[in-house]
Amino acid sequence: MGCVASPAQGSTSRAPVAAAAAPRAPHASESATPEGELRVGGCAIDLRYDDGEPPVDPRLIESWVAASAETVAAYTGDRFPVPTLRVTVIAGGRRGVGFGLHQDGRRIKIWVGTHATSETFAEDWVLIHEMFHAAFPDLAREHKWMQEGLSTYLEPVARAQQGALTPEVVWSKWVRMMDHGRPRLGDRGLDRTHTWGRTYWGGALFWLMADLEIRKRTGNRKSLQDAVVGILEAGGNGRADWTTARVVAEGDEATNTRALADLYAAMAEAPGDVDLETLWDELGVVVAADGSVGFDDTAPLADIRRSMTAPRES
C-alpha cells in the first residue's frame, strides 16, 4: 500500500540511501535519450535501478514513470513541479508496486516486484502519490497531514482527469475511505491529532472540502487546481520549506477566495467534522448496499461533482 499504509515513515523522514545505482543498459524506448533520462513536462527524470538490474523489462518501467509524471504535470499546469527528479526503482519481492518514498522534491524511491506487469503499472497509484509530494512545499512535522492529504486526494483526481479512472471508481473510494479522516472523540484538529486516519484521510478530506468550497464560491470557475498551481508559481514545490500560513495565503490568492483560510480554522485548528452522508447527498453520490456508487444528476451540487472528476478536454 505504499506510504499510505505506513504513515509513520513520513514522506521525507528517511535519510537518502547512498546512490548504489549502476549505469542503465541501453534500450530502445523512444521516450528516453541515449543517456537514459526521461523528459516529461520540462522535468529531467533520472531513472535508476538500485542494484543496477531492473526488476522487470525496463521499457515497462520507463513508460510507467513517464505516464505517472505526465499525469502529475497535466494537473500542475502542464509542467512537472520540479525541474529534475531522480527516481530509483528497487527490486522488492514478487508482487507489483510496493512502498514509495519522496524526499525534498529531488528523489523518489519505489519498490517494484519481479512479477509486475503492464497491468500492475497501469493500476498503480503509489508513484503518482509520491510525485505529487514534489508539487507542494515541505511543512513542519505537525502539518504533515496537509502534504499527505494533498497527495492522497489529488492522485485519483489527476488519474480521472487523464481518463485512467472512472468517476465511479474515484467516488466509491472516497465514500469508503473519507470516513477514516473524520475526527473521533477527543480530537483537537488536524494540526494536533496525528493519527494515520487524520493524517492521510483527514488531510484528503480537508482538500476535498477545499476543492468543493473553491468551486462553490467561484461558481465552479476555479478549483483546487488553481490553488495548487498558484502555490507552485509562488515557488511552493517539494524543495521549499513553507509555513501553512503561506500555503493558505497563496492558495487563496490564486482563487480570490478565503476557502483555505476558513477551512484551516475549522478543520486544522479545531476538530471540524464533515457530515459525509449529507455531503454525498448534496453531490448526488448514491451509495448502494454493496458499496458501489451511482450518480444523481438532479442533486444540488451535481454539476460540481461532475467537474471534480471529469476527464480533461483535450
Ligand SMILES: [Zn+2]
Ligand atoms: Zn505520501
